[in-house]
Amino acid sequence: xxxxxxxxxxxxxxxxxxxxxxxxxxxxxxxxxxxxxxxxxxxxxxxxxxxxxxxxxxxxxxxxxxxxxxxxxxxxxxxxxxxxxxxxxxxxxxxxxxxxxxxxxxxxxxxxxxxxxxxxxxxxxxxxxxxxxxxxxxxxxxxxxxxxxxxxxxxxxxxxxxxxxxxxxxxxxxxxxxxxxxxxxxxxxxxxxxxxxxxxxxxxxxxxxxxxxxxxxxxxxxxxxxxxx
Numbered sequence: 001x002x003x004x005x006x007x008x009x010x011x012x013x014x015x016x017x018x019x020x021x022x023x024x025x026x027x028x029x030x031x032x033x034x035x036x037x038x039x040x041x042x043x044x045x046x047x048x049x050x051x052x053x054x055x056x057x058x059x060x061x062x063x064x065x066x067x068x069x070x071x072x073x074x075x076x077x078x079x080x081x082x083x084x085x086x087x088x089x090x091x092x093x094x095x096x097x098x099x100x101x102x103x104x105x106x107x108x109x110x111x112x113x114x115x116x117x118x119x120x121x122x123x124x125x126x127x128x129x130x131x132x133x134x135x136x137x138x139x140x141x142x143x144x145x146x147x148x149x150x151x152x153x154x155x156x157x158x159x160x161x162x163x164x165x166x167x168x169x170x171x172x173x174x175x176x177x178x179x180x181x182x183x184x185x186x187x188x189x190x191x192x193x194x195x196x197x198x199x200x201x202x203x204x205x206x207x208x209x210x211x212x213x214x215x216x217x218x219x220x221x222x223x224x225x226x227x228x229x
Contacts, residue, residue: 002128002149004042009035010120010228015054019061023175026109027227029058030116038124062109108170115179116227118156118163123224125153126217143209153213157190175226182223189215 010031018024032055039048129146137145164183167176193212 002132002146004044005128005131008124008127008131009038009051012051012054014228015057019058022062022109023112024227025058025062026112027116027175029055029062029064030113030118031120031224031228032058033113034117034120034124037121064109108176111166111170112176115163115167118159119220119223119227122153122156122220125149126213126220129153129213130217150209150213153216154190154193154195157187157195160187160190178226179223182219182226186216186219186223189219 010028012032014028015032018028032051036048036051036055039045039051129149132142132146134142136142143150160183164180164187167180167183170176172180192215
C-alpha cells in the first residue's frame with residue numbers, strides 16, 4: 001500500500017485560527033477527525049493525541065461539550081499501541097458528538113463537521129495516489145498497488161450526493177454556498193466517469209487510472225483549500 005505522507009494532513013497549528021469562526025471551526029473539527037483516523041491507521045499515536053487536543057479546543061469553542069472531554073483523552077493516551085481500543089474510543093467520542101448535535105438540532109454544525117471529515121478523507125486518498133512515485137514501478141504494477149485506494153475514491157459518488165442533500169437543507173451562506181458549488185462539480189465529474197456502467201461491463205480497468213482521477217483530485221484539492229485555508 002501507500003506509505004504514510006505527513007504533508008497530506010492539516011497542520012494542528014492552525015486550530016487556533018479556526019476557533020474564532022464557528023463555521024470554520026466545525027469544518028476543521030471534521031478535517032482533524034479524519035486526520036486522526038489517518039494517523040491512527042499508521043500507528044502515529046502521539047501525533048493522533050496532539051490532534052485530539054486540537055479537536056478538543058475546537059469542540060470547546062463550538063460548545064460541543066463533553067464529546068472530547070478529559071476522560072476521552074486520558075483513555076486514548078492509556079491505550080496507545082492498541083488500535084482496536086483507539087478506534088472504539090474515537091467512535092464513542094464521535095457518537096457522543098453526534099448525539100449532542102442531534103439533541104440540540106444543530107443541523108448546520110453537524111453538516112459542516114461531516115463535510116470537513118468527508119473532504120479530508122477524500123483529499124488524503126487522492127493525495128496518496130497523486131504523490132505515489134511514478135518512476136519506480138511499471139504502470140501496471142503501480143495501478144495494482146493503488147487499485148484498492150482508487151476503488152475507495154470511486155465509490156464515494158453516493159456519499160457526495162448525500163452530502164449535497166444534507167448541505168442543501170441548511171442556510172446557503174458562505175462557506176456553504178462555495179462548498180455546495182464545488183461538490184456539485186465533483187458530482188458531475190463522478191457522473192462523467194460512468195463508473196457503475198463500466199464495472200457492470202467488467203471494464204473497471206478503464207476507470208481505475210490516475211488520469212480518470214485527475215479531475216476529481218483537482219476539485220477535492222480546491223474544496224480542501226477553501227476549508228482549511
